[in-house]
Amino acid sequence: MARAIAEGLRFERYEDxxxxTETQPGYWILVRGVPMPSPSPSRRHQEISLRLELLLVEAVRRAGIGWVYDAPLDVKLREDTVYQPDLLVVLKEHADRLRETHIEGAPDLIVEILSPSTAHLDLLEKRYDYAQAGVQEYWVVDPDTQRVEVYRLEGERFVLADTARGKGRVRSGLIPGLEVDLEDLFRDL
Incomplete structure (x- = not known):
């Protein structure tokens, strides 16, 4: 993935x-001041995202405890770091983070679905940045290995709290009733 469209291009402020981005094609994220293109996800990636979003809507929206959003929606963690997670949840107690154009600060839960071109970023830089910003729960979904990992924030870092591969279930410690059956999630993919 290209680190920037133009050598040396950097941004210190989200507004800039x-x-x-309004003049650029496609979607962009900002990693410590450096703009990076966000590639279009595969059909399989989109199907997994949709299935998880439906589960999140059921657990969060219908229970009236918060909001569920999908990409692309900017999440401004810092002035120089802006991501567009595949899925995110903001609980009602953090409604002050909702802006018309973006989320200001840490969502309560983030889901990233790995793609070959972004896996390194999702597993290292994003995970670190999400933990530092205070995201309470971070889910990593790997379509290739059919693995789901659920990380919970302890102090300033994520700790693996639940995982399954191919079959079994993973559960949220943050969202009551949020449980994912991996066979259903990856069926016919």
């Missing part, structure tokens, strides 16, 4: 980055 946002204005710049």
């Amino acid at each position: 980055f946002r204005r710049w």
Whole structure:
């Protein structure tokens, strides 16, 4: 993945980055001041995202405990770091983080579905940045290995709290009733 469209291009403020993206094709994230293109996900990636979003809507929206959003929606963790998680949840007690154009600060739960071109970023930089920002729960979904990992924030870092591969279930410690059956999640993919 290209680190930036133009060598040396950097942004220190979200507003400048946002204005710049309005003139660029596609979707962009900002990693410590450096704009990076966000590639279009595969059909399989989109199907997994949709299945998880339906489960999140059931557990979060219908229970009236918060909001569920999918990409692309900017999550401004810092002035120089803006991601577009595949799925995110903001609980009602953090409604002050909702803006018209983005989420200001850490969502309560983030789901990233790995793609070959972004896996390194999702597993290292994003995971670190999400933990530092205070995301309470981080889910990593690997379509290739049919593995789901659920990390919970302890102090300033994520600790693996639940995992399954191919079959079995993973559960949220944050969202009551949120449970994912991996056979259902990856069926016919």
